[in-house]
Amino acid sequence: MAGVKEIRTQIESIQSTRKITKAMEMVAAAKMRRAKERMNASRPYADKMHEVVSHVASGHLEYQHSFTQQRENVKRVGYIVISSDRGLCGGLNTNLFKQAYQSIADWREKDVEVDIAVFGNKAISAFKKYGLVAEKGNLGDRPAMDDLIGTIKVMLDAYRDGKIDRLFLVENQFINSMTQKPRVTQLIPVVASTDEKLSHHWDYIYEPESKEVIDALMQRYIESLIYQGIVENIACEMSARMVAMKASTDNAGKIIDELKLVYNRVRQAAITQEISEIVAGAAAVS
Amino acid sequence: MSSSTKLNVVSAEEELFCGDIEKVVAPGMMGDLGILPGHTQLITTLRSGELRYIMADEDKTEVSLFVAGGILEVQPHLISVLADTALRAEDLDAERANNAMQRAKDALQGKDPKDLNYEALQTELDAAKAQIEMIHRIGKNR
Numbered sequence: 004m005a006g007v008k009e010i011r012t013q014i015e016s017i018q019s020t021r022k023i024t025k026a027m028e029m030v031a032a033a034k035m036r037r038a039k040e041r042m043n044a045s046r047p048y049a050d051k052m053h054e055v056v057s058h059v060a061s062g063h064l065e066y067q068h069s070f071t072q073q074r075e076n077v078k079r080v081g082y083i084v085i086s087s088d089r090g091l092c093g094g095l096n097t098n099l100f101k102q103a104y105q106s107i108a109d110w111r112e113k114d115v116e117v118d119i120a121v122f123g124n125k126a127i128s129a130f131k132k133y134g135l136v137a138e139k140g141n142l143g144d145r146p147a148m149d150d151l152i153g154t155i156k157v158m159l160d161a162y163r164d165g166k167i168d169r170l171f172l173v174e175n176q177f178i179n180s181m182t183q184k185p186r187v188t189q190l191i192p193v194v195a196s197t198d199e200k201l202s203h204h205w206d207y208i209y210e211p212e213s214k215e216v217i218d219a220l221m222q223r224y225i226e227s228l229i230y231q232g233i234v235e236n237i238a239c240e241m242s243a244r245m246v247a248m249k250a251s252t253d254n255a256g257k258i259i260d261e262l263k264l265v266y267n268r269v270r271q272a273a274i275t276q277e278i279s280e281i282v283a284g285a286a287a288v289s
Numbered sequence: 290m291s292s293s294t295k296l297n298v299v300s301a302e303e304e305l306f307c308g309d310i311e312k313v314v315a316p317g318m319m320g321d322l323g324i325l326p327g328h329t330q331l332i333t334t335l336r337s338g339e340l341r342y343i344m345a346d347e348d349k350t351e352v353s354l355f356v357a358g359g360i361l362e363v364q365p366h367l368i369s370v371l372a373d374t375a376l377r378a379e380d381l382d383a384e385r386a387n388n389a390m391q392r393a394k395d396a397l398q399g400k401d402p403k404d405l406n407y408e409a410l411q412t413e414l415d416a417a418k419a420q421i422e423m424i425h426r427i428g429k430n431r
Contacts, residue, residue: 047303048304054369058362059332206330207330207331207332208331216333220360227301
């Protein structure tokens with residue numbers, strides 16, 4: 004049985020770990036609230052954008068943007084993976100990467116090559132071995148649109164130039180504070196639901212030119228989807244971290260309780276032994 | 290023709306307005322557009338400027354917003370404004386707009402023309418100018 008002193012140092016070290024996890028839990032909880040607010044604030048824009056794009060998809064437009072056209076022969080596809088910058092957030096990133104690997108492996112099986120662009124430090128290190136076409140780490144808690152545009156542009160240009168025939172986004176979906184779900188969605192060609200009410204033949208009046216307006220719209224649409232994905236991922240990260248840290252705080256408490264029990268038992272055993280030694284010694288003298 | 294239609298104004302940061310209106314005047318890329326309910330489908334990019342609308346309520350309140358860049362989509366039953374940035378008139382700040390304009394001007398003059406993003410700076414400058422203009426205009430009305 005371990006000595007009394009060893010057990011005491013062990014308890015102390017676990018106690019300080021518990022302090023840290025407790026602090027991280029509280030920080031994550033506070034950050035999650037703000038991240039959720041930001042996620043909800045930018046959601047109307049993304050929803051509205053989706054609505055307008057679905058109007059565009061259901062009209063008979065003179066100019067068909069390349070993002071709306073399906074390419075039959077898929078030779079190479081692009082993936083954008085959004086992860087967190089930091090770890091200690093449970094299985095959030097691992098589950099996401101698993102989904103991404105699976106999806107990428109499916110394409111590889113069909114002899115389709117895959118280009119990957121990533122956001123977040125964790126994804127950079129996870130996908131480095133695949134060779135990244137673009138990466139952006141250190142996003143922080145409040146990513147700005149300007150930081151993202153470069154990486155997005157690489158992928159959009161690749162699609163425009165015909166280097167890739169499809170573009171997918173791998174992201175975490177925020178269901179509630181306890182549940183986050185990884186999902187893979189197709190960004191390009193745009194999958195937009197068509198509006199039944201608008202099925203008759205019509206076209207827009209454009210100002211200035213149809214090409215310019217639709218180009219601007221599509222660019223913003225994809226950017227808003229990715230931005231929304233990143234903001235959502237931060238909310239996911241914070242809530243996953245909160246849950247993970249809460250679990251480890253609880254676990255630390257449990258281990259401390261167990262160790263305390265052992266500690267007391269060892270201490271008691273030592274005392275008992277000492278007493279019986281003294282008693283035995285006294286008996287021998289008299 | 291219905292006398293009111295739905296208007297929805299959103300920016301990347303928030304939803305600014307959603308409700309019934311009688312008329313909207315928007316700063317389109319090719320000039321201001323006045324849109325009444327039942328307008329045919331139209332889509333345009335926006336420049337920086339004032340977006341005004343008259344609400345379809347009892348007193349026909351007129352509301353002003355500042356928008357900088359974005360897209361306006363009109364459907365007969367619905368008007369959507371997707372602004373890059375949007376501010377409520379009461380949130381406009383003359384000092385901040387002046388500072389922004391000064392910064393943009395400095396950047397346009399001071400730097401090496403090669404590593405300058407003219408387009409972005411010009412947009413910034415226009416936005417600041419439009420804000421200041423709007424502040425003056427509203428100031429007069431008050």
